Amino acid sequence: MNHPLVSIIIPIYKVEQYLRRCLDSIVNQTYTNLEIILVDDGSPDGCPQICDEFAAKDNRIVVIHKENGGLSDARNAGLNICKGVYISFVDSDDWINPQYIDVLIDIATKEKADIAISEYIKTTENNRKKQNIIFKKNFSSKDALLRLFSKNNIAFTVSWGKLYKRELFSSLRFPIGKYHEDEFTTYILFYNSKKIVYTSEILYYYYQRAGSIVSTRHPWDILEYLEQRYIFFKEKKESDLLPLLLPPLCWQLLCAYWHQSKNKNISNNYLNKLRFYIKDFQHIKKPLLHYIPLKIFAYIPQLYLIYRRISPLHIRKEF
Known part of the structure; x- marks a missing residue:
């Protein structure tokens, strides 16, 4: 069997308490032909020393020490070398099953897939979920995108928990300074793939810490990626995806207008953009539960402001 080199990129910042657990799970993989890239993103704790300690013991490890630039910049530094x-990407407070790479590379090569996706579990050291029946499923690029834009799609959305062909990143990097950086890139990776394979086997252990990036919503970045992905697929003339992408963008624009009014900084910029996008409903299959209220709120925004004050729930309450 061919054993191609797999690069595992680990961005590291202020995770001294968890780093050894993460690195132990990587160096002890049953698949051994690895290039393990540790990107010390200017961590002010003991992480740089731990990286050097592991590198001294394992010649597969490459350490990059750099000034702090954020998660995207750290991943990009690994991609560049x-x-x-x-x-594959592993976050430094998470850990992986000993057969993580073995399973993913096996299904990727057998199915001739550009991306292999594993299931994950949100967990702590003392909380392990019992594995359900394991199954495998192949997706075309279009089917994977439909899954990505549906509910319960975290395993598909995030950058970690996957194995990618290197050429998918030949002209793609993560956006610097953005939260939810996966949202800016995953749909492009899927679009540029011919085949994607998924396994329900739990191979990635996701540990969400209080204060971690994903524990807080960043609504302006959410609005930006919603707009970017809608424009991307509109330009690609992917008309069957647009009904899924347009409503959340329009609701988020309304939320942005509400946020401005709440802070007494009212501007019509978001309303004007909303009205522009609402016109696109004329050219796609209209999800009426979105189209009718959006059109009313776009032209009578006072009703939306009243609605937000009296309703504790909202279709997209990101702000």
Whole structure:
């Protein structure tokens, strides 16, 4: 069996308490042909020393010490030097099953897939979920995108928990300074793939800490990626995806207007953009539960402001 080199990129910042657990799970993979890239993103704790300690014991490890630039910048630093045929990302407070790479590279090569996706579990050291029946499913690029834009799609959305062919990143990098950076990139990776394979086997252990990036919503970045992905697929003339992408963008624009009014900084910029996008409903299959209230609120925004004050629930309450 061919054993192609796999590059695992780990961005590291202020995770001294969890880093050894993460690195132990990587160096002890049953698949051994690895390039393990540790990107010390200017961590002010003991992480740089731990990285150097592991590198001294394992010649597969490459350490990058750099000034702090954020998660995207750290991942990009790893992408810029990696040599693997395949690439995987692991966050430094998470850990992986000993067979994580073995399973993913096996299904990727057998199915001739550009991306292999594993299931994950949100967990702590003392909380392990029992594995359900394991199944595998192949997706075309279009089917994977439909799954990505549906509910319960976290395993598909995030950058970690996957194995990618290196060429998918030949002209793509993570956006610097953005939260939810996965949302800016995953749909492009799926679009540029011919085949994607998913396994329900739990191989990635996701540990969400209080104060971690994903524990807080960042609504302006959410609005930006919603608009970017809608424009992307509109330009690609992917008409069957637009009904899924347009409503959340329009609701988020309304939320932005509400946020401005709440802070007494009312501007019509978001309303004007909303009205512009609402016109696109004329050219796609209209989800009426979205189209009718959106059109009313776009032209009588006072009704929306009243609605937000009296209703504790909202279709997209990101702000």
